Amino acid sequence: xxxxxxxxxxxxxxxxxxxxxxxxxxxxxxxxxxxxxxxxxxxxxxxxxxxxxxxxxxxxxxxxxxxxxxxxxxxxxxxxxxxxxxxxxxxxxxxxxxxxxxxxxxxxxxxxxxxxxxxxxxxxxxxxxxxxxxxxxxxxxxxxxxxxxxxxxxxxxxxxxxxxxxxxxxxxxxxxxxxxxxxxxxxxxxxxxxxxxxxxxxxxxx
Numbered sequence: 001x002x003x004x005x006x007x008x009x010x011x012x013x014x015x016x017x018x019x020x021x022x023x024x025x026x027x028x029x030x031x032x033x034x035x036x037x038x039x040x041x042x043x044x045x046x047x048x049x050x051x052x053x054x055x056x057x058x059x060x061x062x063x064x065x066x067x068x069x070x071x072x073x074x075x076x077x078x079x080x081x082x083x084x085x086x087x088x089x090x091x092x093x094x095x096x097x098x099x100x101x102x103x104x105x106x107x108x109x110x111x112x113x114x115x116x117x118x119x120x121x122x123x124x125x126x127x128x129x130x131x132x133x134x135x136x137x138x139x140x141x142x143x144x145x146x147x148x149x150x151x152x153x154x155x156x157x158x159x160x161x162x163x164x165x166x167x168x169x170x171x172x173x174x175x176x177x178x179x180x181x182x183x184x185x186x187x188x189x190x191x192x193x194x195x196x197x198x199x200x201x202x203x204x205x206x
Contacts, residue, residue, distance in 0.1 A: 001140035004043065004147040005155050005181040009033045013134035014177070019087045021116065024054045031061040032178040036199040039180065042203035045069060049116035050149040051077040051112050052103075054086055057098050059178065070102040071149075075114045077132055079151035080125035085118035122157075126167030127204055129157035139183055155181065162190060 009029030013020040025033065040063050049061045050071045054122075058069045072124035073094065091109040094101050103109075120128075132148075140146055152175065160166070162183055175181060178198050184191035194202065 001142070001185050002145045003136060003183045003185065004045075004145070005042070005158055005183065006036060006061040006147055006149050007152055007155055007177055007179050008051075008053075008055040008149060008177045009036075010177045011129075013055060019022045019083060020056075021081065021083065022053050022088060025058045027153060029055070029059070029177065031196070033059040033062050036178050036180070037066045038200060039198035040147065041066065043067075043147070045147055046144040047140075047146045047157040048149070049077065049147065051072055051079065051154075052094070052109075053078055053151070054089075056149040056151065061098065061100055062148070063147065064100040069100075071098070071100045072102050072104060073107075074104075074132070075107060075109070077148065077150050077154065078116055078127075080120050080122075080157070081116055081118050082120055086116050087113040088116060089113050091159060118174070122200070123167050125153060126157045126160065129154055131160045133158050133161050135162070151180065157203050162163065162192075179184060 006098055009032035010026050011029050012023035012026060015026060022176060043068050044170050048060055048064050048069050048071050050056045051076050052073050064071045089111045091103060110140060156173045160169055176197060179196060180198055182194040
């Protein structure tokens with residue numbers, strides 16, 4: 001499997017002076033999402049996954065439309081959240097807002113909306129990132145190319161898990177909005193081909 005871990009574009013949560021759990025993209029973020037779609041045009045993706053947070057889904061939309069693929073939402077791919085728990089949108093609301101969204105059987109939101117328990121620590125966030133990575137590596141064992149749209153803190157922990165480093169490692173993988181981390185998994189071998197912002201014709205130059 002080749003895995004593209006993509007951070008969402010600039011969102012209202014990035015620009016708000018107060019802490020927001022969820023929110024859509026800014027105009028700049030929507031332009032960044034279009035750049036991701038152009039960058040990934042030659043990727044030959046088989047699947048697109050996303051956090052349930054609006055900023056991640058909206059970043060995945062242009063690529064999903066271009067690739068004619070649905071966006072499979074994983075409720076546990078939300079950002080690492082140290083604040084209080086909160087309710088996200090319902091399945092019906094997300095489907096109405098974002099026609100590309102799909103939910104795997106048995107993972108739909110409850111009638112009150114999906115629930116983020118909050119109160120995460122660096123350690124528990126790392127554990128969730130490890131579970132997401134393990135799920136992907138178990139499900140895709142061939143030459144599939146898969147994209148996951150998620151968040152800065154969660155993505156950093158997925159990178160640490162990929163590198164076999166503990167959550168307390170002094171290494172701090174960092175990616176700006178719409179940065180792409182291109183990872184390859186073949187048996188016990190892991191390759192890192194690219195970490196950086198969306199650029200035109202990525203698959204022609206790497």
